[in-house]
Structures are given as C-alpha cells and as structure tokens.
Amino acid sequence: MVMLSINGIDCYYGSAKVLENIKFSIKSGDFLGVLGPNGSGKTTLLRSISRTLKPRVGTILLNEKDVYTLKSIEVAKSLAVVPQETAVAFAFTALDIVLMGRNPHLNRFEMENHKDLAIAKEAMELTNTWNLADKLITELSSGERQRVVIARALAQEPKVLLLDEPTSHLDISHQIEILDLIEKLNKEKGLVIIAVFHDLNLAARYCNLVLLLKKGKIISLGPPDAVLTAENIKRVYHVDALVKRHPVTNSIYVTPLPLIKSRISSNKVTVHLICGAGTGAPIMSSLINIGYNVTAGVLNVLDTDYEIAHSLSISVVSEAPFSPITEESHQANLKLINQAKVVIVANTPFGYGNLRNLEAAEIALGKKIPVLLIEETPIAQRDFAKGEAQKLFARLKGKGAISVQSYDEVLSFIETNIEANFE
C-alpha cells in the first residue's frame, strides 16, 4: 500500500529553486534514507513533506490525501517529525515534552489522562529515557534531548516518521541504539521511516531504499547496493570511493579514497612504500618530515598503516578490510609505483593476501625503478604464504633489489643515489 507519494514537486526559497521534479512513492514498511551533499535539498524535502514549505508545483499525498489541504492536527495524527535542532529554552520536564506529542489526539480542554501517560511512558522506555522523565529538558545533554524528542514523536503514534539526521548529536553506541530502535519499529509495527543521513554506511546498513540527491534533483533511487555505486558516489560527492560488502554486516560498505594526483607535487622525490601491519607507519612519517613525497599501497582499510597514511594525507591504494588484493587495486598500485623514484618494501609479513605487492615490486624493477628490501627480520620468519614470499624475494634480489638492514640505510641510499641523480 502506498503511504506517501511525492508527485513532481518543485520547491523554492524565494526565487532559488531548491528541489526540482521530485517524484517517488513510499509503501508501508519502507525505510528510506535520503542522501546527498550539503545543500542538495535533503532537509528541504523533509520540510515540504511535513507541511512546512509548500511546493510551488506538484502534490504530496499522505494516505491518498493532499497534505496541504489537511489541517495541521490531521497530519500530526499520522506524521511525526524529529528535527535536527532540539533545544528548548523553557524549563519543561522531559515527560512534559513527550506528552506534548499527545496534542494531536487531545481535545481543546482535555488534560492528558492515564492512557496518554501510558503511551508516553512506553515511548520513553523504548528510547531509554524513562529515567529522565522528571529531569528538566534544559539540563539534558544533546544526546539525551535527541532521544526525548524521538520519544515525543513516537507518542504521536504516527504511521510515518521523518527524521533529519537523527543521530547527528549522538555518540556511537546511542547512534546504533537509536537506529536499531527505529529499525525495530519499522519492521515490527510497519512504521514508515524517512531519514536524512550524512553517513552513507549507516544508511546502507539500515535502509531498504535510498534516495540520492544532488542540487535538488534525484540522481538515483532504489536499494542501497543499486544506488551506492562508486560511479554514483563520484557523480554526487566528487570523490573516489571503494564500495564493498562488509564482511560482518553484509551491507554495502563505502570507503572514500583520497584524490591520487592532487597530493603529489612534481618537484619532489617520490618514494613508494609497500608495507602493512604497522611496519610502514614510522617510515612514512619520517619521510614526510624530511620532505619526500610518499605514496603507499596496496593496504587494507583498517590496517594500522592505512590509518596512518590516511591521517598523513598520503596517496594510498586501498583494499576492503581483510580482503585479498584485487586486479583493480593492483593496477592502481602500479600507477603510483610508476610515478615513484624508488620503491621501499618494509619489514612486513607477507601472506597470500598481499603477495601481489611483491609482484608489483618486481614490475618496478623491470621499469628500472630501484627497490629496497628492509630485512630487519629474515623473510623466512615472516613468510605466511608457504615459501611463496621467499621465492619472490629471491627473484627480486636476482633482478637487482637491494637488501638493507634498517631504515637508516634506506635514508642514506636515497640521499646518495636518488636525490643526486634527481638534481
């Protein structure tokens, strides 16, 4: 059954068009995530659905009735809104605030009765705020306040719940708690959810539908795996992203990648680092401090070296967490190596997953790019690919790779051989 249908709406702020020809419909039981960069019209879309900003063109039907012909109180009986900003300046208790959610169901002179109180209590228990009932709203933290406001929306007993970045004020455990709660209401009670998200991964994990907006227009609408493609993300956010299925949650997992070219300045010596498991981190920061350009790859997302590379804004080719190197990443790695004057292989353990990085070093040698192997630990002790890594090491040395014992030797090699030639 169609709960909500948006029929070709255009919205304006003054003369500026902020939404253009938005058209979609939501069935009961849907959980829609609205995504898009700042200023793409996400909040405006919620405001037009909630009767705050009337579209100049098009209609919005809630349960087959045009919301702009209904009274506020009629709409409030089936549609509740959790806004982004929830500050209240007057000293009401949290329970007072939640009971205000009963307003659409009360007559003018009616006081809240036992039934209203029971509904408010249930909503507060669901959002884990019943213990705050007698506290003043002005004295709550922003996260507590956010949960109280969600309880207020639930006390309205709505059929559709609109949320504008519901978890923006919450810490990670409350984020998950609230989204799990919303998911439960969605699954068990069939409550229709429309939520604006900033975090693509949270949207991918919880929504069955996502809507991608750019400059007020719909770019894509559908299930998360169909909408959140690397191509769509590039088109809307202008960043390269790695899109994989998360091994734990089985939902789409998006990792934005740094822009490769812009980080390399051409007048400095570029050093490419093959590392992993934290062995590259001290080398990276040292080389950066001295003034070299550093690139790295292929590293798994969540690897310590990846995190450090990321925080140093180093260009890095990345792979999904705990996944073997794909052909795509391998080729990207070779591109970085091509721009380097020297390749360093850190004192890294090698297994089947990252063996391809040694193949990349071999290709570097073929292109006359010198390769340094740091062997603080003999390769035999860190070969987890049943001798494959040792074989590759032998081949590398045969083709002219230089074995060194420490990072200091790497530095002196670069200073004497590479920098001299470069100048």
Next chain:
Amino acid sequence: MHNYLKRIFHWKLIIISLTVILALTIILSAALGPANIPPSVILKILASKISLLNNPANSLGIEETIVFEIRLPRIILAMLVGAALSVAGVTFQGLFKNPMADPYVIGVSSGAALGATLAVVLGLELEFFGLSSIPLMAFIGALTATFMVYNIAKVGHTLPVSTLLLSGIAVGSFLSAITMLIMMMAGERLHQIVFWLMGGLSARNWSHVKMVLPFIFLGTAIIYFFARDLNIMLLGEESAQHLGIEVKKLTKIMLVFASLIAAAAVSVSGLIGFIGLVVPHIMRILVGPDHRILLPSSAIAGSIILITSDTVARTAISSTEIPVGIITAFFGAPFFIYLLRKRKSSIS
C-alpha cells in the same frame, strides 16, 4: 502511577491559595485609607451589599459610600489591570520566546501615550458611557499603534517574530517622538500629561471598570483557551506545526487578544511598568512554564501585586499620592533580583 497526575491536584491547590490571598488583599485594601474602616465592617458592608439586592432599605451610610464609590472601584480596577498586564506579559514572552518581552512590546504603550496626550492637549470633552476622553483616546491610540506594527511586520502571509519586535520598536520610537513634541508645546497642560504617563489609578470609578472589564475578561479567557498550544509554541514554530498547531492562526489570535487586554489596561491606568515583565518570570520560577497553570496564577498574582502597590501608593504619604508605577518598580525589582539570585545558587 507517576506523580505527573498529582500535578492537577497541585495546580488546584495553587489557584485556591492565590484566590484566598487575593480575597484577603481586597478586604485589607478596602479597610486602609485616610478614613480607617476595620476589616470586620468591610465584611459587613460587602455582606449587606449582597443582601441589598433583596433589601434596598438597608444602608450603612458614609462608610458604605467610601468603600463602594471610592475604594472598591479602584481595587477592582487594580485587579483587572494587574491581571491583564500579567497575562499579556506571559503571552508575549511565550509567543516571542523572549524573556524581555512585556505587554508594551508591540507598540501599545506609545500608542496609548500619544492618544492620551492628544486628548489632554486638544481639551477633548468627549463623553461616552460616562467615560472621559483620556481613556478612550488612549485605548484608540493603543489599538491603532498595534495595528500599524502588525501590518508593517507582515511579510506576505507570514508574520516573522523578529520583524514584529523590530517594527514594534520603530513605531514606538516614532510615536514617542510625536508625543514628546506635543508635550514640549503643551504649556500648562504638561503636568497632566506627565502624571498620566507615570501611571496611576487615582480618581477612577465604576465607569472605568465597566469599560475595560469585557475586553480583559474576554481576552484572558480566549488566551487561556489556547494555553496548551502556547506550551507547544515554545518548541519552535516548525515543531509546533508538526504537533498539530496552526501556527500562523495561533500567532495572530494571541497577538490580537494580548494587545487588546494590554490596551484596555493602559487606557485606564497609564503606563504601569514592571508588572507585565516580571510577574510572568516570578510565576515561572514558582509554578513552572506550563501555561495551563502559568496564565491563571500570573493573572491572580498580578492582581494581588497591583492592588497592594496601589494601596501603598495612596496611603504611604498622607495627603498625596505616589504614582503606582513607582511603587511596583521600587519594591518589585529588588524582590525579583532576590529570586533570580536564589535560583542561580540553587542550580550551581
């Protein structure tokens, strides 16, 4: 069950106690004055007046005349004006979500002042249901100023609160400039204008009560009708609308009736400051922000405070009267500062 439901009982208790205090204040105030009449006699007079409806032959002579024709109209007027200013203050503060708002915030006072000044200077001798020209002109001036502010602030179909406050200030300054220009040229009538501007209830009679009672009663009732809506308005306009409030309609209704009762109060009492600003704050500290209790308790408290102040104003110095506005500010402000400090230290 949760102690929330106990609250209604609590509210009833607050209203009953305040009403008892109000009744005592009225009796005490009627007893005080140059001619001392003991409270027991006041009670007798009041009781006889009620039975008088059945037995017109029964009369208590001079004391009855003093109580009924001089003191009581003034007390009832003080009660109405105190209630009106407090209710208007609560309403404007809630509607604008601004603790600095008072009944005069959208031009009522400057309009009334200009109206009264014109009446004095032009020596108008209008008579309307036994009323002199000053309160009538003040009332007309107050409503005209409010109407101007309202229309200047209106942008299309919306009425932004910030624009309303600013145009209130602008219109107020403009009208005050005109008033002062007239005062400059008023000559010997200047004293009369200044006295009116200082605010007071001396020489008021039943005709003043009759003039403002319908406006104040009706306006207050209608505002109370929307008490729960006013609570929800404190969440902000968008949230209020999402909870089923017709925000624009409510804003208009509240503005019209709060201005109306403020205009009625000003027209018979001149500019009495402080009450409309501070009574709402005191009551918010004492009973909380819920308008369902805040509005009625502020109305009664405003009555009590103004009757008391007016009694002090007319009895403190024998043979002369202090303008009541001076009394309200002189005693009220320090008390308010005390409450503020006390609340501050209880939080920290």
